Structure formats: C-alpha cells, structure tokens
Amino acid sequence: MLAEIITIGDEILIGQIVDTNSAYISKELNKVGVKVYQITSVQDDRKHILQAFEDAKKHADLVIITGGLGPTKDDVTKQTFCDFFGDTLVEDPAVIDNVKELFKKYQLNKPLPANFRQAMVPSKATILMNQYGTAPGMWMDMDEVVFVSLPGVPYEMKHLLQEEVLPRVIKRFNRPHIYHKTLITYGLGESAIAERIADWENELPEDIKLAYLPSLGKVRLRLSATGKDKKALEKSVDSQMEILEEMLSDIAVGFEGETSIAELIGKILTEKGMTYSVAESCTGGRIASEITQYAGASSAFMGGIIPYDTGLKTKILGVPKNIIEQYNVVSIPVAEEMAKRCCKLFESDYSIATTGIAGPTKGDGEDEVGTVCIAIGTPNGVVSEKFSFGNDRYRVIEKAANKALEMLLKEISKN
Amino acid sequence: MLAEIITIGDEILIGQIVDTNSAYISKELNKVGVKVYQITSVQDDRKHILQAFEDAKKHADLVIITGGLGPTKDDVTKQTFCDFFGDTLVEDPAVIDNVKELFKKYQLNKPLPANFRQAMVPSKATILMNQYGTAPGMWMDMDEVVFVSLPGVPYEMKHLLQEEVLPRVIKRFNRPHIYHKTLITYGLGESAIAERIADWENELPEDIKLAYLPSLGKVRLRLSATGKDKKALEKSVDSQMEILEEMLSDIAVGFEGETSIAELIGKILTEKGMTYSVAESCTGGRIASEITQYAGASSAFMGGIIPYDTGLKTKILGVPKNIIEQYNVVSIPVAEEMAKRCCKLFESDYSIATTGIAGPTKGDGEDEVGTVCIAIGTPNGVVSEKFSFGNDRYRVIEKAANKALEMLLKEISKN
Numbered sequence: 001m002l003a004e005i006i007t008i009g010d011e012i013l014i015g016q017i018v019d020t021n022s023a024y025i026s027k028e029l030n031k032v033g034v035k036v037y038q039i040t041s042v043q044d045d046r047k048h049i050l051q052a053f054e055d056a057k058k059h060a061d062l063v064i065i066t067g068g069l070g071p072t073k074d075d076v077t078k079q080t081f082c083d084f085f086g087d088t089l090v091e092d093p094a095v096i097d098n099v100k101e102l103f104k105k106y107q108l109n110k111p112l113p114a115n116f117r118q119a120m121v122p123s124k125a126t127i128l129m130n131q132y133g134t135a136p137g138m139w140m141d142m143d144e145v146v147f148v149s150l151p152g153v154p155y156e157m158k159h160l161l162q163e164e165v166l167p168r169v170i171k172r173f174n175r176p177h178i179y180h181k182t183l184i185t186y187g188l189g190e191s192a193i194a195e196r197i198a199d200w201e202n203e204l205p206e207d208i209k210l211a212y213l214p215s216l217g218k219v220r221l222r223l224s225a226t227g228k229d230k231k232a233l234e235k236s237v238d239s240q241m242e243i244l245e246e247m248l249s250d251i252a253v254g255f256e257g258e259t260s261i262a263e264l265i266g267k268i269l270t271e272k273g274m275t276y277s278v279a280e281s282c283t284g285g286r287i288a289s290e291i292t293q294y295a296g297a298s299s300a301f302m303g304g305i306i307p308y309d310t311g312l313k314t315k316i317l318g319v320p321k322n323i324i325e326q327y328n329v330v331s332i333p334v335a336e337e338m339a340k341r342c343c344k345l346f347e348s349d350y351s352i353a354t355t356g357i358a359g360p361t362k363g364d365g366e367d368e369v370g371t372v373c374i375a376i377g378t379p380n381g382v383v384s385e386k387f388s389f390g391n392d393r394y395r396v397i398e399k400a401a402n403k404a405l406e407m408l409l410k411e412i413s414k415n
Numbered sequence: 416m417l418a419e420i421i422t423i424g425d426e427i428l429i430g431q432i433v434d435t436n437s438a439y440i441s442k443e444l445n446k447v448g449v450k451v452y453q454i455t456s457v458q459d460d461r462k463h464i465l466q467a468f469e470d471a472k473k474h475a476d477l478v479i480i481t482g483g484l485g486p487t488k489d490d491v492t493k494q495t496f497c498d499f500f501g502d503t504l505v506e507d508p509a510v511i512d513n514v515k516e517l518f519k520k521y522q523l524n525k526p527l528p529a530n531f532r533q534a535m536v537p538s539k540a541t542i543l544m545n546q547y548g549t550a551p552g553m554w555m556d557m558d559e560v561v562f563v564s565l566p567g568v569p570y571e572m573k574h575l576l577q578e579e580v581l582p583r584v585i586k587r588f589n590r591p592h593i594y595h596k597t598l599i600t601y602g603l604g605e606s607a608i609a610e611r612i613a614d615w616e617n618e619l620p621e622d623i624k625l626a627y628l629p630s631l632g633k634v635r636l637r638l639s640a641t642g643k644d645k646k647a648l649e650k651s652v653d654s655q656m657e658i659l660e661e662m663l664s665d666i667a668v669g670f671e672g673e674t675s676i677a678e679l680i681g682k683i684l685t686e687k688g689m690t691y692s693v694a695e696s697c698t699g700g701r702i703a704s705e706i707t708q709y710a711g712a713s714s715a716f717m718g719g720i721i722p723y724d725t726g727l728k729t730k731i732l733g734v735p736k737n738i739i740e741q742y743n744v745v746s747i748p749v750a751e752e753m754a755k756r757c758c759k760l761f762e763s764d765y766s767i768a769t770t771g772i773a774g775p776t777k778g779d780g781e782d783e784v785g786t787v788c789i790a791i792g793t794p795n796g797v798v799s800e801k802f803s804f805g806n807d808r809y810r811v812i813e814k815a816a817n818k819a820l821e822m823l824l825k826e827i828s829k830n
Binding site: 012017023027035041072115155178180182195214215284286287293301302360392 | 808
C-alpha cells in the first residue's frame with residue numbers, strides 16, 4: 001500500500017525551517033509496511049492545499065498531512081481539510097476539556113478564545129487527542145483513502161503518530177513487510193565499490209533493490225525488499241548482505257541501525273563496567289554533545305574538557321608546554337598527550353582527544369585548514385592518526401567527530 | 416516568478432535521510448527574489464520523475480532538481496532528464512578532464528569507467544562544472560521553463576548553486592524583491608500573542624504577510640513582502656516590525672538573521688575584547704558545540720568543561736562538596752558555583768553553567784526530569800534561574816542550551 005506526505009507551511013518553502021517531519025513519518029510508516037510514494041511541501045494557501053490533496057488521492061491509500069493547524073489566522077489547513085470532504089466544523093467538547101487541562105498542567109493563564117477555536121473540528125473526522133498541544137489530529141476515512149491531519153510541531157506530531165495514527169494504520173490496512181539493511185563503508189568511492197561488486201549486483205534477485213548512498217567519505221549500501229513473508233524476506237536480504245559484507249570486508253565498518261555509533265559505544269562500555277571521557281579542541285564539544293544526546297550516557301561517560309585556547313591544554317589538561325612548542329599544537333604528540341591526560345583527569349578507562357584546524361583561517365602552525373589529529377586513550381596505551389578533512393569548517397568538525405567515535409569503537413571492540 | 420524544487424531519491428522517501436537541500440535552495444532563491452511554489456520528493460523511478468517534471472512545468476518558471484546523478488546504476492535521473500527534453504546523451508570532454516583532475520587532486524586511484532560515464536550529458540544542456548565531485552550540473556532552457564539538475568550531495572549542490580546556478584538565474588529572469596523579517600519572542604503562547612496584536616494585525620497593509628512560527632517555548636513572528644521597489648519594501652516591513660517589537664517589548668529577544676545567537680555572542684565579546692567559557696553538565700557539550708560551529712569562535716571562547724559525573728564538579732571545577740550535599744547537585748547554588756569557578760578556571764570574563772536532569776530517568780535528587788538550573792558568570796557577579804523543560808531528553812537539552820545562550824546574550828548586552 002502507498003502513502004503520501006503533505007507538509008504545509010510557507011516557512012518550509014522560504015527555507016526558514018528544514019522539514020524533519022517527513023523523514024520521521026516515512027521511517028515510521030516503512031516499519032509497519034507502508035511505502036511512501038511522494039512527499040510534497042505546499043504553501044499555506046487554500047487552492048494549493050486542495051490541489052495537493054487531489055493529486056495525492058490519485059496514488060495513495062493514506063495521506064498524512066502536517067502543519068497549518070495553529071490557532072492563528074495564518075493557518076488555513078483545518079477549514080480546507082473540512083471543505084475537501086464537504087464537511088462542516090463542529091465544536092468538540094473533549095477538545096475543549098483537553099485545552100483547559102493543558103493550560104492547567106503547564107500553569108499558564110486562562111485559555112483564550114483562539115485556543116478554544118481548536119475545538120472546532122470536521123464533524124465526520126475521528127479526533128486524535130493531542131496530549132502535548134492544543135491542536136488535535138484528525139483522521140478522515142472516506143472514499144477508500146484515509147487522510148490524517150497532524151500538527152506541525154515535531155514532538156506533538158511524533159506523539160500523535162505513535163500513539164494514535166500508527167495503531168489505526170495497522171488495523172485499517174493490509175500491509176506487506178518492508179525490510180531494509182544498510183552496510184556502512186569508509187575509504188572507497190561509489191564507482192570503485194560498484195565495480196568491485198558488479199557481478200554480484202547483476203545477479204541480485206529481482207525483488208531485492210540495492211542503493212548507494214555516498215556522503216562525507218563514507219558510502220552506505222542499502223538492500224531493500226518488500227513482501228508478505230517477513231521471515232523469508234529478512235532471510236533473503238540478510239544472506240545477500242552477508243555476501244556483500246564479505247566482498248567489502250576491508251572497508252565495511254558495520255550496519256546502520258537504530259543505534260548510533262555514540263550510543264553503541266555507551267552500551268558496550270556500560271556492559272564492560274568501563275568509562276570514557278573526551279578532550280576536544282577543534283571539535284569544540286561536538287563529540288560530547290553526540291554522546292550525551294542518548295539516554296543512559298552518564299553510566300559510562302565521565303565528562304569532557306574543551307581546551308579551546310591553546311594555553312588551557314597546558315593549564316587544565318597538563319600537556320607539557322615544550323611538547324606543544326616542539327611539535328605544534330596540531331600534532332600527533334599533542335593529541336596523544338591530551339588523550340593520556342584526559343584519562344587521568346577524568347579517571348576514565350578510555351578517552352578521545354582531538355586537535356586540529358577547523359578553519360576557515362589557518363592557525364599559528366604550518367598545517368593546512370582541515371588538518372586534524374585524533375588520539376584514543378586506552379588501558380593499553382594510545383593510538384592516533386592524522387587526517388586531512390577539507391576546507392569546509394562544518395564538515396571538518398563533523399568528519400573529525402565521526403572518525404574519532406569510529407576509532408574509539410574499534411578500540412573498545414578489540415577485547 | 417515561481418520555482419519548484421524536486422528532490423529525487425528513495426533514501427528520502429524511506430526516511431533514511433532528512434532532505435536539507437530543499438531548505439537551503441529555497442532560502443537562497445528567496446534572497447534573489449525567486450519564490451518557491453512547491454517542493455516535491457520523488458522516487459528513483461523514471462515514470463515518477465517524468466510525472467513530477469510535467470507537474471512542475473505547469474506552475475514554475477524554474478525547476479531545480481537534486482539527486483539521482485551518481486555513477487551507479489540505481490540512479491536514473493540523467494537519462495530521464497535527457498529524455499524529457501527529447502535530447503540525447505553525448506560525451507563532454509571537459510567533464511572527462513574534470514573527473515581526471517579531481518582524482519589527481521584527491522590522490523585517488525585512476526578513474527573507473529563508471530566515473531567517465533558522468534561525462535555523458537544531454538547535448539542541448541549547458542554543463543555546470545562540479546569542482547567537488549564527478550557529477551556535473553545541467554542547465555536546460557527550453558519552452559520558457561528552465562530545468563536545472565544538481566547532484567544531491569549537499570556541499571556539491573551548494574557550490575554549484577552559488578557559483579553556477581544563481582548567477583544564471585539572476586541574468587535570465589526578471590525578479591521582484593522578497594523581504595522577510597522575523598522577530599523572536601519567548602514566554603508567551605501563539606494565541607496570547609495573536610490576541611495582543613489583533614488590532615495591528617487587522618490593519619496590516621495587504622501586501623505584508625504575517626506568519627506565526629511556534630517552537631519549543633519560543634514564537635517567531637515573520638513579516639514578508641514582495642515587490643519591485645526594494646527600498647520601499649524594506650521600509651514598509653521595517654516600520655511595521657518596529658510597531659510589533661514595541662507591542663511585544665516584554666517578550667521580544669531580537670530578530671532572526673544570518674547570525675545565530677551563539678555567533679552574535681562571539682561577535683559582541685570579540686568587539687569588547689572579552690572572553691567566555693562554559694561548564695556544562697546536563698547540556699553535555701551542546702552549548703560549546705553551538706558556539707564553536709562558527710568561524711572565529713576562538714577569539715572570544717576560551718573553552719569548556721563537561722563535568723558529567725558529579726564528583727568531577729568538585730575535582731576539576733572545585734565546587735565545594737558540602738554545597739552539593741546541602742543543596743543537591745541540581746540547584747541554584749551549585750549552578751552559581753560552577754559559573755564562578757568556570758570563569759576562574761578558564762580565566763574568562765563571562766561563563767555559562769548548566770546542571771539539570773535531562774532524563775528519561777530521575778537523578779539522585781528529588782527534582783523531576785526536565786529541571787535545569789542555569790547560571791551566568793559575569794564580571795559583576797552571577798545571575799541564575801531554575802527551569803522546568805518537560806520530559807523529552809532531546810528537548811530538555813535543546814531548550815536549556817537555547818535559554819543559557821539567551822541569558823548570556825542579555826548579560827553581555829547590558830553595558
């Protein structure tokens with residue numbers, strides 16, 4: 001079965017926000033066997049919205065709409081949604097109660113007339129109560145196609161999707177299984193990989209699709225299949241993936257999953273009862289921020305130091321001044337000292353240290369923008385490597401952070 | 416004039432990646448007076464792509480396409496693009512040279528046949544040479560509508576857009592001016608703001624559009640206008656914005672611009688010849704990461720400490736143990752001590768300190784998930800505040816980081 005996603009809002013079309021809702025919804029729909037045919041972003045404009053609804057109806061069994069449900073008059077979605085089905089707006093007492101409760105819960109002043117306007121809903125729609133905001137979701141099942149309208153605020157949308165929409169989708173539609181598995185590789189370009197695996201790719205069963213996803217030095221290879229028999233599907237993709245992994249064993253670093261590399265490191269170290277810390281110069285907190293984004297980080301992560309100013313590498317971390325003077329602040333010896341001393345300062349088993357030139361201007365030394373030295377402190381000593389990550393500041397930070405986490409993962413996976 | 420953006424790739428429709436290209440392109444087009452009518456994401460499928468091209472042609476003067484130009488066989492865009500115009504693919508020697516040069520520059524092995532396939536381009540297209548990748552962009556000007564195809568890798572797309580596409584768009588099309596100005600407010604809901612400014616909103620000139628953009632405790636109010644006379648346009652929007660800002664002076668914190676709050680802080684402090692540092696517990700490096708994302712951060716930012724483990728707040732920062740025991744680690748006194756000692760440790764004029772419970776599980780103390788204490792160290796003492804940011808870990812971290820930067824900005828703007 002096919003779905004379409006329509007996101008409504010001028011803020012998307014003028015580039016004021018990035019539409020993250022669509023990716024989230026697509027991923028969640030895929031998990032329950034719903035394929036997304038198209039994603040369309042349209043303006044807060046009645047005619048345009050109606051056109052998008054008409055177009056979507058041609059292909060899709062399920063249309064999910066986000067945005068345009070605010071209490072203020074720049075939002076036209078609800079009335080348009082109602083009109084599309086020839087329905088009328090009626091007041092829903094349950095939504096009024098919900099608005100009152102929300103205002104009480106968050107200790108706000110009394111709800112305003114505009115807030116109560118949220119309770120005007122299409123008479124034929126099933127109302128999806130929003131526990132995190134005043135705009136309810138709406139489920140309209142007419143003429144064989146289901147239209148669902150959700151608020152655009154991401155966390156409100158996510159809760160409604162999980163708690164109200166997906167259970168109804170599972171009940172309402174007959175769905176196949178969709179299965180994706182993605183291998184992550186580093187160090188070889190898309191074409192070179194394609195050449196190496198050409199024979200295997202040509203022999204792939206028709207129902208398994210291969211996709212190449214190149215980005216920042218890595219290429220991800222995704223195998224996808226759709227079918228009724230979940231077990232057979234997974235078995236067939238998994239066995240092809242095994243062959244692929246074997247062919248690319250020198251460049252494969254693992255599979256993409258729900259678990260990010262930072263989360264995986266946290267889990268492995270927690271299981272081992274070991275700890276880690278970070279000393280970030282050029283990555284400026286990016287690695288720590290990645291690590292602490294995941295629940296449970298505190299069980300293995302001791303903390304970090306960002307000695308951005310060169311003098312602080314000596315003052316707080318204790319890197320000997322003469323090493324910095326002799327080798328330059330962006331150097332393997334300095335990175336290694338940072339990693340060792342980071343373990344000591346934070347009393348951790350492992351550490352990550354970065355020092356480099358994120359750019360756009362060169363530092364004091366002779367190295368080019370993009371030069372980054374990374375060292376990993378381990379209970380058995382330090383490993384380190386020097387990299388050249390190009391001249392785009394944002395990319396240098398991102399690549400260095402990814403590479404550092406990858407190096408740590410490799411070390412903790414050794415024993 | 417109107418543009419449409421079409422992004423091609425199954426990875427978007429299965430939610431494997433978030434489409435950030437569209438927001439970037441929309442923003443850049445807006446700057447040169449091009450309005451984006453619609454953004455459409457479609458599959459790597461010939462029929463679907465052709466349909467999207469047909470639909471886009473109905474509305475748009477300019478269609479920008481990203482993605483699907485890789486050297487491997489899962490990408491069908493180039494052939495489809497060529498067929499849509501009834502054109503044929505021919506080999507372009509300049510692209511071959513470019514591929515060879517790129518391989519030389521990045522010290523890669525010899526280009527493969529697949530790489531040279533990138534040099535097969537539609538005979539009638541103007542080729543936009545890609546300095547950062549092997550897939551060239553293509554500009555096709557036929558039947559009054561211009562179609563531009565760009566690679567999907569964001570940094571390749573960005574360079575091509577800036578260096579090759581926008582200059583041609585400016586030359587080819589007659590464009591009006593588009594002007595947006597956005598006021599950022601904290602502390603009042605969308606409905607309450609709407610009620611307060613209702614009279615003014617009703618009297619707004621027809622050609623100025625107001626939009627409400629609520630997110631995570633803040634509401635942004637955007638005024639937009641389009642017209643031929645750039646100066647008159649800006650004057651009219653600016654004067655309305657002045658009135659709006661006056662009406663909302665108690666909740667307005669500034670305007671949204673190219674400069675983020677972290678960047679603004681860096682600029683102000685650099686001008687003053689002053690410095691700052693951070694001590695982040697619950698925000699785990701997020702604030703430092705925001706700060707160091709911008710070029711030139713190092714001129715005012717000394718560095719940071721992430722004493723994630725409670726003991727480290729005493730060991731490295733020197734927060735007295737008895738204060739932690741007496742008041743609990745998530746408390747105003749601890750946050751204030753952290754801020755003071757952060758200034759001392761990093762020898763900085765200002766500091767930010769955060770301590771809180773990001774969740775999902777409660778810490779040792781009695782406070783609920785989402786409780787965060789933030790303190791700002793200044794040359795004249797410390798200011799602090801306790802917040803309750805809800806129970807979603809990611810949101811708690813984001814809200815705390817935003818609020819902390821906002822508090823610092825307020826302090827440094829005082830003198």
